[in-house]
Amino acid sequence: MGDKRQRARVQGSWAKPAPKAAHSTVFFVAGGQPVTRSWSTGPGTFEFHQPSAPIRVIPEEKTIEDAGVYEVSQGPTGVSRLQLLPRFLPMEEADWMFATLMAELPWSQKTNYRMMGGAYGEPRLTCWYGELPYTYSRSTMQANPQWHPVLVTLRQAIERETSHTFNSLLCNLYRDGKDSIAWHSDDESSLGPRPTIASLSLGDTRVFSLRKKPPPEDNGDYTYVERLKIPLSHGTLLIMEGCTQDDWQHQVAKEYHDRGPRINLTFRTIYPEPERASHR
Structure with missing residues (x-):
């Protein structure tokens, strides 16, 4: 009987627990660099190995809302500059111009062509004014040389504000929230190097987003680039100049x-x- 009770103590809850082996595991962090942590029971140990490469953080998107001049980047190509002028037009004047242009401009839906073939209609309506046609997305818009009087008035006011002359105008009509324009830069050779583009908004507020082009070593990956957003309200003028079209979308x-x-x-x-060759 005594031997049975002794064996029960050894096999049951009275038995001394066996020592536990130390454990370790490997965790992976951004960039694929391993971080090793190890521990053991009793007085434990903890080991941390710093990654050899720095951990990249996605930059927080910044918002521009106040009037002013913003140098958004500076690099080998030069300075990228934005100028924001909310309420460039008085409200009543902006209301009248918006209604007039909605009703009287020759709006149409442009057809673009994909690199691999196939055509699609742009998700917005457009028209083009100037002496020369304008080609982008592999299709050409023919110019309307006779400017609407409201457009002439606006061009003169913007030229006074910017001290820059303009000979062409792309008009876009976003009919509702489903209309859009995808990521791009206005860097066609017909615009010359470092073009100045003045963008006037009329009607409902839409968010104008910008993202910096990634460095060559990122192979077109936009994950870690700087991003900006600008809510463009009724009567607001935004001027893009310097290297904005070279360095941003x-x-x-x-x-x-x-x-x-x-x-x-x-x-x-x-x-x-x-003239294009002489401006390069």
Whole structure:
């Protein structure tokens, strides 16, 4: 009987617990660099190995809302500069111009062509004014040489403000929140180097987004680039100049809630073929 009770103590709850072996595991962090942690029972140990490469952090998107001049980047190509002028137009004047241009401009839907073939209609309406045609996304817009009187008035006011002359105008009509324009830069050779583009907004507010182009070593990965957003309200003028088109992309994304129509007028300078070479 005594032997049975002794064996029960050894096999049951009275038995001394066996020592536990130390454990370790490997965790992976951003960039694929391993971080090793190890521990053991009793007086434990903890080991941390710093990654050999720095951990990259996605920059927080910044918002620009106040009037002013913003140097958003400076690099080997030069300075990228934005100038924001909210309420460039008085409210009543902006209301009248918006209604007039909505009703009287020759709006149409442009067809673009994909690199791998196939055509699609742009998710907005457009028209083009100037002496020369304008080609982008592999299709050409023919110019309307006879400017609407409201557009002439606006061009003169913007030229006084910017001390820059414009000979062309791309008009965009976003009919609702589903209309948009994808990421791009206005860097066509017809615009010359470091173009100045003046963008006037009329109608409902839409968010104008910008993202900096990644360095060559990122192979086109936009994950870690700087990003900006600018809510463009009725009567606001935004001027993009310097290296903005070289170093940044911009878009107006779709918004899946109620948005009224918005007109965007982008004043530009287009060069004919002989002058383009001399401006490079």
